[in-house]
Amino acid sequence: MRISLQDVHKVFNQGRPNAYPAIRGVTLTIEPNQVTCLKGASGSGKSTLLSMIGCLSRPTSGRIHLGERMLSSLPERFLTDIRRHTFGFIFQQFNLISGLTVLENVLLPAYPLAPDFKQLKKSANALLERFGLQHKAQSPVQWLSGGEAQRVAICRALINDPQILIADEPTANLDTRLSHAFMGQIRQLREIGKTVLITSHDPVVFESPVVDRVIELCDGQVVEG
Amino acid sequence: MEWIRRQRYLIDFILSSLLRRKGKNFGLLLVYTLVVFMLASVMLFTHALKREVGNVLQASPEIILQRTEAGRHALIPADYLEKIGRLRGVTGRKGRLWGYFYDATVKANYTLMVADERELADTEVIVGSAIARARGVGPGDYLTFRSHDGIAYSFMIRELLDSDTELFSADLVLMSERAFRVSQGVTGGGYTDIVLSVSNPRELSKIAEKLTQRLPDTRPILKQEILRTYDAIFSWRQGILFVLLAGAIMAFVIFAWDKASGLSAEEKREIGILKAIGWETGDVLQMKFWEGAILSVTAFFTGYLLAYLHVFYASASLFEPVLKGWAVLYPAFRLAPVVDGLQIATLFFFTVFPYVVATIIPIWQASVTDPDAVMR
Amino acid sequence: MRKSDRLLLLYVVLSGLFLLSLADTTRSPPEGAERIDRTRRMVAELGLTDPALFTEARYTRHLSQADLHSAFQDHPMALEHFPSGSLLVPPQRSQP
Numbered sequence: 001m002r003i004s005l006q007d008v009h010k011v012f013n014q015g016r017p018n019a020y021p022a023i024r025g026v027t028l029t030i031e032p033n034q035v036t037c038l039k040g041a042s043g044s045g046k047s048t049l050l051s052m053i054g055c056l057s058r059p060t061s062g063r064i065h066l067g068e069r070m071l072s073s074l075p076e077r078f079l080t081d082i083r084r085h086t087f088g089f090i091f092q093q094f095n096l097i098s099g100l101t102v103l104e105n106v107l108l109p110a111y112p113l114a115p116d117f118k119q120l121k122k123s124a125n126a127l128l129e130r131f132g133l134q135h136k137a138q139s140p141v142q143w144l145s146g147g148e149a150q151r152v153a154i155c156r157a158l159i160n161d162p163q164i165l166i167a168d169e170p171t172a173n174l175d176t177r178l179s180h181a182f183m184g185q186i187r188q189l190r191e192i193g194k195t196v197l198i199t200s201h202d203p204v205v206f207e208s209p210v211v212d213r214v215i216e217l218c219d220g221q222v223v224e225g
Numbered sequence: 226m227e228w229i230r231r232q233r234y235l236i237d238f239i240l241s242s243l244l245r246r247k248g249k250n251f252g253l254l255l256v257y258t259l260v261v262f263m264l265a266s267v268m269l270f271t272h273a274l275k276r277e278v279g280n281v282l283q284a285s286p287e288i289i290l291q292r293t294e295a296g297r298h299a300l301i302p303a304d305y306l307e308k309i310g311r312l313r314g315v316t317g318r319k320g321r322l323w324g325y326f327y328d329a330t331v332k333a334n335y336t337l338m339v340a341d342e343r344e345l346a347d348t349e350v351i352v353g354s355a356i357a358r359a360r361g362v363g364p365g366d367y368l369t370f371r372s373h374d375g376i377a378y379s380f381m382i383r384e385l386l387d388s389d390t391e392l393f394s395a396d397l398v399l400m401s402e403r404a405f406r407v408s409q410g411v412t413g414g415g416y417t418d419i420v421l422s423v424s425n426p427r428e429l430s431k432i433a434e435k436l437t438q439r440l441p442d443t444r445p446i447l448k449q450e451i452l453r454t455y456d457a458i459f460s461w462r463q464g465i466l467f468v469l470l471a472g473a474i475m476a477f478v479i480f481a482w483d484k485a486s487g488l489s490a491e492e493k494r495e496i497g498i499l500k501a502i503g504w505e506t507g508d509v510l511q512m513k514f515w516e517g518a519i520l521s522v523t524a525f526f527t528g529y530l531l532a533y534l535h536v537f538y539a540s541a542s543l544f545e546p547v548l549k550g551w552a553v554l555y556p557a558f559r560l561a562p563v564v565d566g567l568q569i570a571t572l573f574f575f576t577v578f579p580y581v582v583a584t585i586i587p588i589w590q591a592s593v594t595d596p597d598a599v600m601r
Numbered sequence: 602m603r604k605s606d607r608l609l610l611l612y613v614v615l616s617g618l619f620l621l622s623l624a625d626t627t628r629s630p631p632e633g634a635e636r637i638d639r640t641r642r643m644v645a646e647l648g649l650t651d652p653a654l655f656t657e658a659r660y661t662r663h664l665s666q667a668d669l670h671s672a673f674q675d676h677p678m679a680l681e682h683f684p685s686g687s688l689l690v691p692p693q694r695s696q697p
Contacts, residue, residue, distance in 0.1 A: 099245035
């Protein structure tokens with residue numbers, strides 16, 4: 001599914017004295033089955049842009065199309081539904097819920113969709129196996145190493161079999177070796193036909209051969225790509 | 226079907242989540258259970274006692290006639306039995322002789338009573354089980370009373386009163402009329418009071434009115450009044466126990482409120498994560514609803530069941546000190562199990578509902594945060 | 602076994618016990634009825650008016666027969682004889 005943005009603006013605290021324009025007129029198209037990297041310094045608006053694409057927030061003005069559907073005009077309820085089925089999220093600190101087991105963390109995004117338990121468990125175990133975590137399924141997530149936690153986060157993002165993966169600064173807390181490993185996992189995802197969107201200012205990411213396209217943002221505007 | 230599946234997933238999650246802080250949550254459950262246990266015990270106990278006492282007192286005399294002298298209870302002369310005259314509806318009349326005796330050796334108060342039907346010899350007594358326990362005596366042993374004029378009289382215990390009737394007979398000492406009159410100095414021939422049997426309860430008030438007219442120095446006590454009094458006594462007792470418990474309940478409410486409403490930064494973060502990975506506000510609220518419901522329903526059932534065992538199978542032993550006070554004699558009794566549905570429903574409502582509300586309300590604000598909060 | 606299944610099992614057990622307790626109240630064991638019967642016969646024979654729950658003092662023993670001027674009649678919250686005094690209301694009488 002192609003994602004296209006037309007003249008998207010996002011203003012925080014609109015109408016108040018501390019109003020702050022984070023995105024100022026972005027127009028771009030993201031092709032399916034590619035790895036796209038949004039590059040830029042912190043405060044450049046890349047996370048904000050990503051959250052709008054991922055239906056986590058809405059633009060102040062402008063249009064976002066996901067395939068044929070226009071996201072920016074959908075009511076909240078539909079947005080959540082699209083988000084659940086279409087997007088998988090990997091966050092900066094992985095944002096796993098500590099105290100729960102690896103398996104439980106992976107299952108979390110599927111709970112509100114209430115699929116059949118046996119099938120859900122089967123696909124979760126298949127995911128864990130693919131990322132070499134099956135022996136950790138019952139361990140609490142706080143016992144995991146950084147690399148393992150990162151793979152759990154990927155499994156969690158994939159549990160609802162989304163078409164598009166969104167990763168916000170995924171390597172920020174990883175050392176170089178793990179960052180390279182992460183890009184290896186991203187390659188796997190591309191090979192199985194997922195669209196991947198990453199924000200990063202880590203050269204390991206945007207210089208990686210896995211990345212098809214780099215879009216650079218500065219002060220809420222596209223400067224390159 | 227899908228709804229049930231989703232609720233099961235939410236319950237899975239909240240159980241895992243609660244089990245992370247086992248000490249804290251089991252502690253809460255324990256205190257909660259204890260509060261329900263105390264409340265339910267009081268409810269069950271007073272209700273059962275009321276029923277039991279009310280049931281048995283149906284057999285007590287319809288009218289008791291006391292004479293008063295200067296406003297105080299005095300002996301009633303035997304000729305009052307005649308003076309009452311013919312009263313329509315009165316099927317029987319009888320003078321009762323009874324009184325109290327303070328036994329200094331065990332510091333207990335006995336109730337002495339004359340029982341003609343038992344055909345006791347003048348040196349024999351029948352005593353209640355609690356007295357036998359307190360004095361460590363049994364049938365065949367001797368009990369010695371100091372009489373009103375300082376002479377010691379020894380009585381042989383012929384038998385003990387049926388221990389099944391202890392709730393009413395624990396402190397009774399039955400003796401013959403002559404033994405009573407001589408040892409207690411009631412020699413004038415008067416009675417303690419007069420008992421009237423009436424067959425038709427609708428005539429009672431009419432009879433009572435006539436009695437006060439014919440014998441202005443007497444006071445009739447009706448069975449209905451006694452029953453009403455005991456009904457009120459146990460309601461009052463229940464009320465006062467609730468007041469005593471109120472302190473404990475308030476402490477629990479504060480504790481529960483703090484636990485349920487105080488959202489830690491970690492919990493807020495977790496809700497943020499859940500929102501970001503696709504949970505809706507409604508999902509988070511339902512999940513929190515289950516937290517409150519699981520804790521409070523479990524506490525309710527466990528507390529109620531423990532209270533049931535306590536009251537009906539452990540003789541409400543925790544309440545014994547409250548009822549006993551400084552008394553030496555206390556009846557050992559078992560109550561017939563009775564449960565008032567309305568009371569249980571009230572208890573359920575007042576224990577479960579507030580807690581569930583207290584868990585859900587504060588989460589409201591946290592759960593409507595934007596799903597992209599974790600990305601900022 | 603899923604955690605929700607375990608909880609369900611717990612609730613099945615608890616509600617089963619709850620129903621059992623309700624059933625326990627409706628079943629009146631013959632010995633229980635016997636006991637009440639015997640007590641009633643004794644109460645009728647001796648003309649008893651009060652349970653022997655408060656034997657600590659003569660004015661608490663027969664509450665329904667108490668003298669109008671005994672401690673318990675003075676004030677419903679007569680605290681001087683704890684705990685009975687704090688727990689009892691004076692008998693309600695239609696006539697003085």
